[in-house]
Amino acid sequence: MQLSKYISDLLYRYECVIVPGFGGFVSSTISSTVNHFTHTFNPPSKILSFNSQLKSNDGLLANYIAASENISFEQAVSKIELKVAQWQSSLKNENIQLNAIGILSLNKENKILFEPIETINYLASSFGLENFQSPSIKRSKYNQKITQLETTEYRKSPSYLKYAATIAAFLTIGALSWNSIHQKQTLILAEKNQEIVSKKIQEATFIISNPLPEINLDIVKKELPKKFHLIAGAFGEKGNALKKVNQLKRKGFNAQIIGINKWGLTQVSFDSYTTRKEAVEYLQIIKKSIAKDAWLYIK
Template sequence: MTLANYIGDLLYRYECVIVPNFGGFVTNEISAKVNHFTHSFYAPSKQLTFNAHLQNNDGLLVNYVASVKSVSYSKALELIEQEVASWKTSIANEEFELENIGSFHLNTEGKYIFEPTNSVNYLTSSFGLSSYVSPAVKRIEYKEKVTQLETVAPILPSEENKRKTPAFIKYAAAAAIVFTLGSVGWNQYQKAEYNTLVAEAEQQQQKVEKTIQEATFVIENPLPAITLNVTKETYNYHIIAGAFREPVNAEKKLNVLLKKGYNAKILGVNKWNLTQVSYESFNSRNEAVNSLNTIKKSESKDAWLLVKEY
């Protein structure tokens, strides 16, 4: 069993995949970017992070493993627990790598340090788009040197001098010819350099478009339909983080709390038509009160306890 493959499959579909008793892999979509030093262009992608506080089983990974391997839910959970135990043993002894996901090692405090892989882009809309290096544009400065000619006209020109072409006219004519030829040559050079750069850019663009057109999205392990038969557990005590008029603001608050490691969730709309978001929920009042006191000290003094079944 390669649990890393199943996690990778789910990361294409979901923003968060939790491995029970280990941690959660969270993705954040980032836009395309340019490295001005290496002249590299990078397609939009999903940035992968790891949160060791997300350990509670949400059923997603277990149900997927059970479906793919055609085993029961409890058997799939047992297989996952066995592999997680093997991971922890490996990490304790040396650096451990999950294929196509990233590597783990322990710091001096015994906490997991995660380095995501750069070889896989889990954003399906960017499939077929790889990084691209563009030749740097060369900017050539042309400095024109102008030679000023001083001429002194003779006070009393002789008959012989009258018949001769004045020297300054010869110099001026020669300078004009040289300048004209130089200008024509420079313009031709600029045109040739410009055409070369345009041709290179068009050639690279055609390669990218050809790659996209010829790409075929193939997954070695097609994802079967997932049927989640998980009994919804209700709670009576909820520590409220906030209530929001706009649902999008409630979603933003939820994501912030999840990244901090809380088992946060959106409870729904109250009688004032505000969407409530909780830090955590409990069935025990004592546990809820203890957690509320901790949150008031470390997070927000405005946190409060809601007693209602959700």
């Protein structure tokens, strides 16, 4: 089971996702930022952190897994417990890479450290927004050149041109003032017209006499066969096999009868998997904590 995928899905919608018995992944929103050294603009985003004190089962993750895999809540809880046991065992020897989330490791005090992946933005409102760079504008350099040009031209021009320039400046200011007043009046009139049009649009009722027919798409999800089985036992009486199946299901396993072997015994499995890697991982956990005689059967 790819537990990290379910955690990642929930982080887009919730600020905290708790893995029962392990810890909680918490997200906090930060505003857009600017790096003045690299001239990089970053959109608003969520940053992730890990809190090992949040271990109580709030039902969020288990319910989501149960709905996604079409299993019971108890079975989802059992799958989470098995995965947590695997994580805790792996952390003693190596770091754990959680896809699209980050890296987990242990320090010298056996406390869990978390390094989030910064390339994933879990803020839904920033979907599609990316970082971008903009070259810096060196205003002081251009201002210095403009000042030099103005000083040179002023020194070269005769005195009567200075007076003419002053008169032209007054005339320009007067014309700009008149244009400014005229533009304000035009803008006020345009805003009033826009309000009238918006009000009419809001009051209008649009009726489509010949709407398009509804389209229903039936999508069939093709699942890979589960041919790797973790065997819990083989029984001469089918009734005993059924009792074992019910016993394992009460403990949260997806147990089932997978057939009769060549000796005529009915085989019962803890669970079945699509890949050998996943089956071997859970087999090791079951052997350590539940049944030492469990074994892998490929059908």
